[in-house]
Amino acid sequence: MIVILGGTFDPIHQGHLALATQANQILAPNKVLFMPCKQPVHKATSGITSTHRINMIRLAIEDEANFELDLREINRETPSYAVESIASFRQQHANEPIFFIIGMDSLNTLHKWFKWQECLENCNFLVFQRPKEQYHPHPDVAAYIVGDIDEAGQHLPLAGGIFFAKHQQVAISSSELRANITQYHNDFLPVPVCDYIKQHRLYQ
Numbered sequence: 001m002i003v004i005l006g007g008t009f010d011p012i013h014q015g016h017l018a019l020a021t022q023a024n025q026i027l028a029p030n031k032v033l034f035m036p037c038k039q040p041v042h043k044a045t046s047g048i049t050s051t052h053r054i055n056m057i058r059l060a061i062e063d064e065a066n067f068e069l070d071l072r073e074i075n076r077e078t079p080s081y082a083v084e085s086i087a088s089f090r091q092q093h094a095n096e097p098i099f100f101i102i103g104m105d106s107l108n109t110l111h112k113w114f115k116w117q118e119c120l121e122n123c124n125f126l127v128f129q130r131p132k133e134q135y136h137p138h139p140d141v142a143a144y145i146v147g148d149i150d151e152a153g154q155h156l157p158l159a160g161g162i163f164f165a166k167h168q169q170v171a172i173s174s175s176e177l178r179a180n181i182t183q184y185h186n187d188f189l190p191v192p193v194c195d196y197i198k199q200h201r202l203y204q
Contacts, residue, residue, distance in 0.1 A: 006036075009036045012190070034061060083114055104134070110141045111141050121159060127165065
């Protein structure tokens with residue numbers, strides 16, 4: 001089994017690590033893969049280079065044995081669509097369950113994703129809910145919802161299911177960190193990432 005956590009990681013913070021750690025504890029996968037985007041289709045970026053983002057991810061996960069960096073979207077020449085990356089993971093892991101982590105906000109807009117049904121043909125979604133987020137999935141998406149991952153037992157499908165994790169992630173976003181980088185250094189950034197940001201004068 002593999003778990004995928006995608007995003008801009010601009011910068012990577014304790015909220016990202018909490019999601020990965022919780023998924024690791026819940027599912028006990030072979031790998032938890034951090035997959036940074038190169039050109040997010042629906043999100044503006046800060047202008048920080050991919051190299052800096054990659055370096056910060058490496059620093060943040062270096063002490064976790066089964067946390068790994070995956071650069072397939074960074075290396076792609078075109079804008080990043082999840083369906084393409086998930087399909088490539090399926091080709092590499094044909095007989096393993098694949099879980100793609102998303103938040104409740106993404107679940108509520110999943111029906112707007114490019115070829116979202118094809119995503120579900122190749123992976124499961126593991127949904128984490130931020131504090132105060134509401135549950136409003138489109139009816140077409142709701143048809144794929146299985147329930148709480150803790151109640152699913154050991155018989156997890158290779159793909160095709162949407163599961164919920166009862167654990168809550170840290171209520172912080174990368175955009176808030178960028179806007180208040182000095183305020184959040186100690187509380188929400190891993191120490192090596194904090195030091196890297198200071199050293200390279202990022203987000204100033």
